[in-house]
Amino acid sequence: MVDIRMATSVADFTQGEWDRVVDDQNFYQSHDWLRGLEYLGGSRGVIAGRVGGELVGALPIWAGEHYTPGLFHLPSMFGDVPGEWEARFLWLGSHRGVSNGLVVSPDHLGVLGELLDYARSTAARAGLAGVVMPYVPIGKAVVLAAQHPAAHVLLHSAEAEMVVPPGGVAGHLAALCRRDCGKQRAELRQFHSAGNSVTWSPMTGAVVAEAADLITQNRARYGSGQGREWMSRSFAAQERSGVLGQATAGLCRREGRTVAIIVCYRFRSSLYARYFGFDYVRAKPRHEYFVLVYSMALDFAARQGFHRYHLATSALDVKARRGADLIPQAAVVLPVTDRWPTPEAVRTHNHRFAVRFHLRFGHRLGCLDWRRWHIDIPDAGT
Structure with missing residues (x-):
């Protein structure tokens, strides 16, 4: 018998019991990451399932961003699928997360269906159009949707990641085509000729202060209005x-001061690149972004024994050119009614999305495993 309840916060669970059911490639739904989001923006709630008092599965929830174009704008994601995408939904996964795996015991996958049903009922009582969990790796999305007869799987993005070669960047460059390898070697030469050197450090108070400043400069350069205080x-x-x-x-560091920084997070056998910053006020770029993100971090990951290096969802063209694998991501959608979307509309959308990626990245044969993109995705009602 599964006991499904709504908890007010991830703090209602110990780190040990929560992370025990977090899969290995799911850092952004780990206990301490979610708790950090709550300390920053407040508690948002968790639908949790227990068997015999033991946590076996959970779905974090949040309110979503319904009317702002961007990463969480459903009409932009699924405008070719007839449905109530302009309405409000109950969102699942980490707050504004773009990588949502599953929080479930492998021995209790069936609890996911009960969690989804509870979420759907919660959405219906609140007058919402349904439930959506975006940015789920396709394999996990199929597993999740298979647990509920009304769930749909809709492709909408991809996450870049790299297998960490034992030789670090040297092994990585050896696997690239001649043109891409030559470009990255030229960047490394210019980076070092500028007098740059790289060291790795825990996030001490002094490093945090430097990181907040440099990351804020970089975010402002690309349109973010959140200042240094928000980063701090x-x-x-x-x-x-x-x-x-x-x-x-x-x-x-260059000429005795820090000019650029990358902040990564360790989770089990993976390293996650999260923030990059640069001192645009006092320094001129010399390929610091590309070298830190795609060379030095890969070297660090190899030295530390990590197996995978995660690079998120942005700038996929750049990441593909630098040897990253592109893993398809999907949204799992459950409307509160069964009237939409139709299985045919879902199949058409998924095929169209996969073909679009094929046309965009097909010349880079190494970055896409087409078995992941053209699988037969089961859909509600089929």
């Missing part, structure tokens, strides 16, 4: 939750 509060929340202890900073 983010790190303070992470320190409070404990997840900052899993962070490592790659500090690029």
